[in-house]
Amino acid sequence: MTTKVPIKLAVIDPSDTGERRRLGYDEAASSVTEYLVRGAWDDSGVLRPIHTQSLMITFERPVAGDDTDALKKVAAETGGALVVVPSDLGSHEAAMSKNGGYARTALETLFATGIRQVIVACSEMHRTGPPYSEARFEEIKKELDRLLAKIGYGDAETQVIPVDLRGDNIHDRSSNTPWYRDATLDEALSNLKP
Structure with missing residues (x-):
């Protein structure tokens, strides 16, 4: 049996801050993070590890992307990040706003604190x-690619994946996105470097 290498992942998912639930985004799962781990929160509110072929991924408790103090603390303890960005019109633009959008702030803060492996999940694709x-x-991908390059990330350090709370491209390829041929979220997580 192969020993699995541990890696800790920061999660920036606005649905876990409660705001998107309040706005009525409560669907099959209330966040990409919860769907990804299929309810793997333990009784103390900690995500149980996900095991890939070679990694044991543990998660930091999700933080709001505009809470730079919390982001800096989490980034100091992790080897990568999963940033969830909405795809629907309006929500996406707010998340990416130059005037304090949580996703833009999170990506800039993560880079500044040394996080070089970032997976961006473009959620709400059904919207x-x-x-x-x-x-x-x-x-969205072009916008993110430009921003990530401007911040300092290289192509090999980031992945942008279209996902949906209904399971699209999280564990398996989705028939709803036949045009997308790159990694699923599970595959991207498996490709993280410890």
């Missing part, structure tokens, strides 16, 4: 117009 829009994903 794009039309649902699961390839054009919308490509628009």
